[in-house]
Amino acid sequence: MAQGSEHRYDFSAIERKWQKKWEQEATYRVEERSDKEKYYVLEMFPYPSGRIHMGHVRNYTIGDVVARYKRLRGYNVLHPMGWDAFGLPAENAAIKHNTHPAVWTLSNIDYMRDQLKLLGFSYDWSRELATCLPEYYRWEQRLFIEMYEKGLVYQKITTVNWCESCQTVLANEQVVDDACWRCDLPVVQRSMSGWFFRITDYAEELLDELDNLSGWPEKVITMQRNWIGKSTGLHCEFPIVDSELSLAIFTTRPDTIFGVTFMSIACEHPLLDELISGSEYEQAVRAFVEKTTTEKIRRNLSEEPEKEGVFTGRYCINPFTNEQIPIYVANFVLIEYGTGAVMAVPAHDQRDFEFARKYQLPIRAVITEDGNTIDTDQMDEARTEPGILTQSGHFDGIDSITAQHRIVAHAQEKNFGRAQVTYRLRDWGISRQRYWGAPIPMIHCPSCGVVPAALEELPITLPDDEPHSKSDCAPLSQRPDFIATTCPRCQEPARRETDTMDTFVESSWYFARFACPLSKEPLDTQQADYWLPVDQYIGGIEHAILHLLYARFFTKVLRDLGYINVSEPFANLLTQGMVIKDGAKMSKSKGNVVDPDDLLSQYGADTVRLFSLFAAPPEKDLEWNDQGVEGAHRFLNRLYRAITICVQKVAEDEVVETTDVSDRIIHRKMHQTIKKVQSDIEANFHFNTAISAIMELFNLTSEERTTHRFSRPALRQCYQTILVLLYPMVPHFCSEMWHLLGNTTELEQQTWPEYDDEAAREELLTIVAQVCGKVRSRLQVPAGISDDTLQEMVLADANVQRFIDNKPIRKVIVVKNKLVNVVV
RNA sequence: GCGAGAGUGGCGGAAUUGGUAGACGCGCUGGUCUUAGGAACCAGUAUCUGAUGAUGUGUGGGUUCGAGUCCCUCCUCUCGCACCA
Numbered sequence: 001m002a003q004g005s006e007h008r009y010d011f012s013a014i015e016r017k018w019q020k021k022w023e024q025e026a027t028y029r030v031e032e033r034s035d036k037e038k039y040y041v042l043e044m045f046p047y048p049s050g051r052i053h054m055g056h057v058r059n060y061t062i063g064d065v066v067a068r069y070k071r072l073r074g075y076n077v078l079h080p081m082g083w084d085a086f087g088l089p090a091e092n093a094a095i096k097h098n099t100h101p102a103v104w105t106l107s108n109i110d111y112m113r114d115q116l117k118l119l120g121f122s123y124d125w126s127r128e129l130a131t132c133l134p135e136y137y138r139w140e141q142r143l144f145i146e147m148y149e150k151g152l153v154y155q156k157i158t159t160v161n162w163c164e165s166c167q168t169v170l171a172n173e174q175v176v177d178d179a180c181w182r183c184d185l186p187v188v189q190r191s192m193s194g195w196f197f198r199i200t201d202y203a204e205e206l207l208d209e210l211d212n213l214s215g216w217p218e219k220v221i222t223m224q225r226n227w228i229g230k231s232t233g234l235h236c237e238f239p240i241v242d243s244e245l246s247l248a249i250f251t252t253r254p255d256t257i258f259g260v261t262f263m264s265i266a267c268e269h270p271l272l273d274e275l276i277s278g279s280e281y282e283q284a285v286r287a288f289v290e291k292t293t294t295e296k297i298r299r300n301l302s303e304e305p306e307k308e309g310v311f312t313g314r315y316c317i318n319p320f321t322n323e324q325i326p327i328y329v330a331n332f333v334l335i336e337y338g339t340g341a342v343m344a345v346p347a348h349d350q351r352d353f354e355f356a357r358k359y360q361l362p363i364r365a366v367i368t369e370d371g372n373t374i375d376t377d378q379m380d381e382a383r384t385e386p387g388i389l390t391q392s393g394h395f396d397g398i399d400s401i402t403a404q405h406r407i408v409a410h411a412q413e414k415n416f417g418r419a420q421v422t423y424r425l426r427d428w429g430i431s432r433q434r435y436w437g438a439p440i441p442m443i444h445c446p447s448c449g450v451v452p453a454a455l456e457e458l459p460i461t462l463p464d465d466e467p468h469s470k471s472d473c474a475p476l477s478q479r480p481d482f483i484a485t486t487c488p489r490c491q492e493p494a495r496r497e498t499d500t501m502d503t504f505v506e507s508s509w510y511f512a513r514f515a516c517p518l519s520k521e522p523l524d525t526q527q528a529d530y531w532l533p534v535d536q537y538i539g540g541i542e543h544a545i546l547h548l549l550y551a552r553f554f555t556k557v558l559r560d561l562g563y564i565n566v567s568e569p570f571a572n573l574l575t576q577g578m579v580i581k582d583g584a585k586m587s588k589s590k591g592n593v594v595d596p597d598d599l600l601s602q603y604g605a606d607t608v609r610l611f612s613l614f615a616a617p618p619e620k621d622l623e624w625n626d627q628g629v630e631g632a633h634r635f636l637n638r639l640y641r642a643i644t645i646c647v648q649k650v651a652e653d654e655v656v657e658t659t660d661v662s663d664r665i666i667h668r669k670m671h672q673t674i675k676k677v678q679s680d681i682e683a684n685f686h687f688n689t690a691i692s693a694i695m696e697l698f699n700l701t702s703e704e705r706t707t708h709r710f711s712r713p714a715l716r717q718c719y720q721t722i723l724v725l726l727y728p729m730v731p732h733f734c735s736e737m738w739h740l741l742g743n744t745t746e747l748e749q750q751t752w753p754e755y756d757d758e759a760a761r762e763e764l765l766t767i768v769a770q771v772c773g774k775v776r777s778r779l780q781v782p783a784g785i786s787d788d789t790l791q792e793m794v795l796a797d798a799n800v801q802r803f804i805d806n807k808p809i810r811k812v813i814v815v816k817n818k819l820v821n822v823v824v
Numbered sequence: 825g826c827g828a829g830a831g832u833g834g835c836g837g838a839a840u841u842g843g844u845a846g847a848c849g850c851g852c853u854g855g856u857c858u859u860a861g862g863a864a865c866c867a868g869u870a871u872c873u874g875a876u877g878a879u880g881u882g883u884g885g886g887u888u889c890g891a892g893u894c895c896c897u898c899c900u901c902u903c904g905c906a907c908c909a
Contacts, residue, residue: 334909
């Protein structure tokens with residue numbers, strides 16, 4: 001190794017040199033300009049957890065290649081980086097180390113910024129932002145208030161998982177075995193007021209515009225479409241017997257409404273109390289509700305509990321049949337969806353069927369294949385397909401689809417129902433009872449009620465001193481200094497809102513702030529209009545739904561608030577695969593974590609980047625392989641030595657006896673490579689095949705010693721091209737080699753080489769000769785050969801003759817420039 | 825259960841519109857140079873076979889002169905959704 005080191009390039013000196021130069025010269029700083037087309041490439045910004053992991057390395061390497069490539073292609077490229085810096089880990093670390101979350105977070109950011117710089121990513125660091133800083137979240141608070149004034153923000157009471165000991169709300173995934181994940185004490189259900197964004201107002205647009213996102217993976221679009229979950233159907237009122245009230249239901253199958261035999265409502269249904277209080281059924285129902293709610297928290301999400309329910313003792317009336325329908329409370333009815341009440345049609349819905357069989361409720365089939373009645377006793381499952389109506393009054397004989405429309409129309413006419421669209425998507429609850437988040441800028445005044453903070457008062461900042469100790473987990477609500485304020489309307493003493501915002505809020509608009517990081521408004525419209533939308537967004541598939549949906553929602557809100565003029569934030573989306581090792585996701589517990597710092601000191605950034613790109617196409621998982629990294633490093637060293645030798649020989653003015661043929665070979669391969677690399681990048685960012693093409697070209701140059709003799713200028717030109725093609729992936733190395741070859745300009749100023757189709761064309765083709773579809777021979781022929789001549793040559797070939805074996809030739813198929821198949 | 829995607833050497837992965845399967849890299853084998861080599865370089869490397877040849881892209885079938893690629897059957901794996909009325 002010691003002796004061999006002279007054959008190895010000094011990556012650490014080279015990388016340091018170029019990183020320093022890029023930093024000093026602010027090479028990647030950009031501004032809006034009219035003479036160049038803009039290109040905005042963005043990678044999902046990281047949570048500053050402490051150090052960069054291999055997933056980041058991969059993600060940001062891909063983004064950097066795109067950025068550098070697009071610059072060579074003449075674009076004005078915006079490539080920013082920042083920090084998704086609010087969140088629970090900082091709070092936990094603060095409790096553990098008895099410091100302020102800001103201290104932990106900011107020092108993590110410093111460390112990770114250095115790591116990113118060591119990797120040589122071409123960010124415009126002047127635009128860096130951290131969401132935990134008041135200079136960022138003040139604008140978010142402003143947007144919150146503007147959204148509030150537009151009616152897009154509201155408060156409502158919801159049931160939440162509550163930990164008494166921690167005095168905080170827990171997300172479902174923080175409830176482990178019915179207990180708090182942190183203190184292990186039991187979790188209770190509690191009604192709490194929380195703040196919500198009215199994302200459902202945008203449900204239709206969020207759904208519609210999915211069709212225009214041609215640059216997004218189909219998988220992500222499908223996931224979002226399912227998440228929004230639009231369905232159309234009938235909203236219908238069933239009057240309750242002995243009451244002024246009626247029970248509202250939503251159904252997507254109005255054609256089955258004559259088959260209703262009972263009604264199921266959710267445990268949390270608002271009318272339930274009224275239906276049962278004082279009745280003989282009350283006790284049993286309440287017991288059932290209690291049992292169901294506790295089971296709901298405890299239950300393993302992967303299994304579906306058996307359908308259960310209990311009769312409420314009350315009836316409602318099917319307005320279509322005027323029949324009395326018993327009302328049940330059932331464990332499978334969701335309060336969050338539709339109206340929280342379901343008309344049960346056991347013959348045509350599997351859940352209702354199971355429920356009816358269990359409690360021996362009647363089953364009435366009203367949809368059959370031919371419109372004849374069937375014996376429901378014989379059914380062993382619900383019949384859910386559409387068909388012809390029967391036992392449905394004057395709708396008999398009509399097909400399901402037509403009947404759906406007519407039944408809705410009928411309900412509308414008679415005034416007990418209407419057509420309705422229902423979404424699975426629910427409003428976005430953004431309240432968090434946490435310390436390390438952006439404070440919600442609202443004030444509770446005893447006389448004026450809920451009032452937004454005055455804009456001049458923003459930012460509402462978090463207290464500077466340490467947030468809390470272990471015994472005191474309810475952060476802002478326990479800080480009299482934070483809470484105390486005056487009402488902006490009546491100037492009387494009032495209380496600040498103590499909830500902070502979901503951290504998804506920060507990441508919902510950071511991409512727009514990058515366009516105008518210093519703006520004294522939430523956004524500078526002119527700058528944002530220039531840069532938005534993001535042309536290429538790159539990140540993990542794990543954000544396919546929430547982050548991307550929220551960002552799309554915010555973009556539309558920002559548009560409607562007049563800040564920007566685009567409706568969609570990300571024109572193209574690339575979801576890269578995970579980095580795995582030994583077939584599994586890297587994790588401390590598995591002991592298969594690769595530390596980027598170790599790799600950087602051992603091989604340098606260029607090698608790490610090269611391997612990350614070479615080992616797999618970006619959308620697939622990448623299997624990390626130490627020997628593969630070694631291989632990538634070897635390739636760079638080989639290239640280094642070849643160029644060094646070439647430079648020496650040029651300096652010595654070595655004359656090589658060359659032939660035009662050899663030079664033409666390398667010239668041709670060079671143009672083929674440019675074409676291949678360019679199309680691999682443009683089509684789908686398949687850097688792995690682009691790199692392998694460059695390796696092939698380089699392998700050809702090193703055949704010099706054995707097969708070919710290339711002239712110095714030809715060889716030099718070839719190396720030059722290799723350096724430009726490789727530059728986006730391996731920028732320090734290529735910049736250095738570029739100078740070594742005697743260039744005085746910088747690679748950054750280079751333009752991507754033009755390929756020449758004419759020069760790339762092969763002169764000699766290898767034609768495959770088949771007999772009956774089996775390869776029997778290969779022929780070298782000149783490119784322009786006619787089919788007839790080719791056919792003659794193939795038939796004359798000795799091996800082909802041997803397999804024809806004097807049998808009569810039935811047919812000869814000639815595929816231009818490819819093959820000839822002789823069928824006998 | 826529903827939906828989507830994927831199954832190619834020892835490994836990561838390549839293969840326009842159906843037209844040379846295994847590019848490129850790793851690993852492995854042999855060699856050269858060396859005191860040595862885990863360096864560098866050269867040669868080889870799907871399987872079976874003495875070569876000629878035969879077989880080969882998860883399984884079984886089909887279309888075709890020709891199928892990794894198109895159609896059908898089944899198997900396996902991964903991901904997403906999972907009582908959404």
